[in-house]
Amino acid sequence: MSTTSSSAAALRIECRTHVLRNGMRVVAHTDPGAPIVTVHLMFRAGSRDEAPGRTGLAHLLEHLMFEGSQHAPKGHFDDVLERVGGTNNGSTWLDRTNYYVTLPSTAVELPLWLERDRMAFQLPMLTEEVLELQRGVVMNERKQAYENRPYGLADERLHEMLFPPGHPYSWPTIGYMGDLERMTLDDARGFYSTYYTPGNAVLVFAGDVEPEQAFALAERYFGDLPGGPALPPAPAPQLPPPPRQPRATMDDDVSFPRIYHAYAVPAYGTDDWVALDTLAYLLADGDSSRLQRALVRDGRLAQDVDSYLWPTALCGLFGIVATARSEIDPEMIEEVIRRVLDDVARDGVAEDERTGAINRVRRDHVGQLATVEERADSIAFAATVLGDAEELNRILATYATVTVDDLRRVAAEYLTADRAATLVVLPKADEDEGDDQDDDERDEEEVRDAA
Incomplete structure (x- = not known):
């Protein structure tokens, strides 16, 4: 790498970070250009954190998180956000799962209350009935987006070739059909209790919000929650051996x-x-x-x-x-x-x-x-x-x-x-x-x- 910089100014996203006592990292990026704010909650919990035989668990749990929490039953999350002009979504990938809301900055506390309820009061809503419903949704998603789609299984097969068996990137984020069929309620509850904790989360405020305001709000809504179990450090990056099947x-x-x-x-x-x-x-x-x-x-x-x-x-x-x-x-x-x-x-x-x-x-x-x-x-x-x-x-x-x-x-x-x-x-x-x-x-x- 050269130490000579380009004549064009480098892009830079200004932000400040504060860590709560329970380990939650809070990051604030202020942009007053429009009266909106995005509240983005990301967990270090992706398909790489699954075990062989339980692939697709992280993505299935993401679906379950939209089935309502103890004080915000199913439909309430979307309804209250839509009333103030907000939108929300979530996604799962190899290294993380995220949930995000964009709404007028005057309503910034609303998603914090909702996310607190999902983080602290979701377990009572993780029932066999809800699991079976979302299991079917995910299995149908796999059929439509992968198995019945032209070239849909190519990436899955490519990863199986590129990475050795058991490597966390060797299986698809959506999971294998057999693993989805075998998933149990204890699997979902265990993954939630292990990874959906303040100590394993990053909370980002981006938009029309000042850092001190963001940090105070994070403390108000999440500061009293326990940090969760200590997780082992993330594995050090390492190249896998050459493919056995090139x-x-x-x-x-x-x-x-x-x-x-x-x-x-x-x-x-x-x-x-x-x-x-x-x-x-x-x-x-x-x-x-x-x-x-x-x-x-x-x-x-x-x-x-x-x-x-x-x-x-x-x-x-x-x-x-x-x-x-x-x-x-x-x-x-x-x-x-x-x-x-x-x-x-x-x-x-x-x-x-x-x-x-x-x-x-x-x-x-x-x-x-x-x-x-x-x-x-x-x-x-x-x-x-x-x-x-x-x-x-x-x-x-x-x-x-x-x-x-x-x-x-x-x-x-x-x-x-x-x-x-x-x-x-x-x-x-x-x-x-x-x-x-x-x-x-x-x-x-x-x-x-x-x-």
């Missing part, structure tokens, strides 16, 4: 083959993660990017190509996805992707490519941080995953220090052929055109892939 194919109800190419890379927040994020933009963002030219614009092999880097805590996940054109052999696309990555690792990139990639990163950062709701989410995530909300500003500033040497080095170190997992999703063969021999050959290939 390449596989799967059939699906799709019209065109799609290639998924992934690597486990350094964790979110590290300098190398920032360099890899910049490289992802250089490779596939914009018509002039390397993979767009090689596969779409000039090569005419793929209909589309994209690259991404997940901001995950135990390690990052760098991916490339390309959809083949009709009659194009997917292996041709795999070869081009490998060649482009090897070219970067061997010969590096030009300075104008680096500058363009950083400018596009900054463009997206500006868009992603445009609203107080989005800023609250980014602040909460940095505080939850990295332990300090100020880490967000360090990461934003680090992009300007990425050099062409950094980009070449991270490509050579992390995006190597032996660390790649490649999944090819193929259209199901037309039954009228297939025969028993074709089926036998396909079965034999799948057995070899799984070995």
